[in-house]
Amino acid sequence: MTKIDYFTEEWSAETVNARMGEDINPRLREVMASLIKHLHGFVKDVELTQAEWETAIDFLTRTGQMCDDQRQEFILLSDTLGVSMLVDAIQYRRPEHATENTVFGPFHVAGAPVLEMGANISLDGKGETCLYEGRVLDLNGNPIEGARIDVWSDNSEGFYDVQQPGEQPTWNNRGVFITGTDGRYWFTGIKPVCYSIPDDGPVGEMLNSCRVPCD
Incomplete structure (x- = not known):
């Protein structure tokens, strides 16, 4: 009989981890053992x-129920806890002088249309017009051809199109641009406005x- 044969408060993690099978994926074993x-x-x-x-279980259950093909409440939770940024920083460690990386956030939507360079991504015509331009270069200052610039922003009222389905046009303030041989990109959108994190779900609570x- 050993100290991990029975579940106790003192040796709880060791007891649970000792129950893992011998032939599981090594990486899965490493992750699960550390998690436990x-x-x-x-x-x-x-x-x-x-x-x-029980409150935590209810919170996670409601978080999952809030997710659909237009909204990912778990990504919002990950973002607010700083986990998304940490995972991204570890996964994509950048060399010195490289542009900082960041996360997609909860409002990125895959499949935005590829547009002609210079196109206007504001489909509702609202907001203060703004020109965005720049160049994508490698660490030696050489232009990068074929870089994919995926852009998305809220509207003039601080809402993304997926937050107002039926009110905003589909793909409003979204688009993908591909750089040419000079690495340049430019497009028209609207001047950014502040927006708040959605507070109508468990993460907002x-x-x-x-x-x-406030006082």
Whole structure:
């Protein structure tokens, strides 16, 4: 009999990890073992109550129910917790002097139309017109041909098209541009305006609970 034969508070993670099979994918074993270790450590650190864990399960359930082909509440959750940025920073470590990478965020939609260079992505004609232009270069300053510039923005009221289906035209303020031999890109859109994180779901509830109330 060993200390991990029975589940105890002290050796909970070790007991669970000892139940993993021998022939599983090595990377899966590494990830799951670390997840269980840190998850159990978190529960012990804050001494999570049964009621709090039930609240967490309800939160995750409602987060999943909020997802559809137009909205991904789990990505929003990942973004607000800083996990999306961390995973991206680790996965795509950039050399010195390279442009900073960032995440897609919750409002990117795959399949936006490829447009002619210089096209106007504002389909509703609202907002202050703005010209966007630049060049895509390698680390030696040479232009990159065939770079894919995928752009998307909110409208003049601070909403993305997927937040207002039926009110905004499909692909409003979205488009893809492909650079030529000079690496240049340019297109017309609208001057960016502020927008808030959607607060009509569980992630919004979480953020509102964590905010310091105004005096």
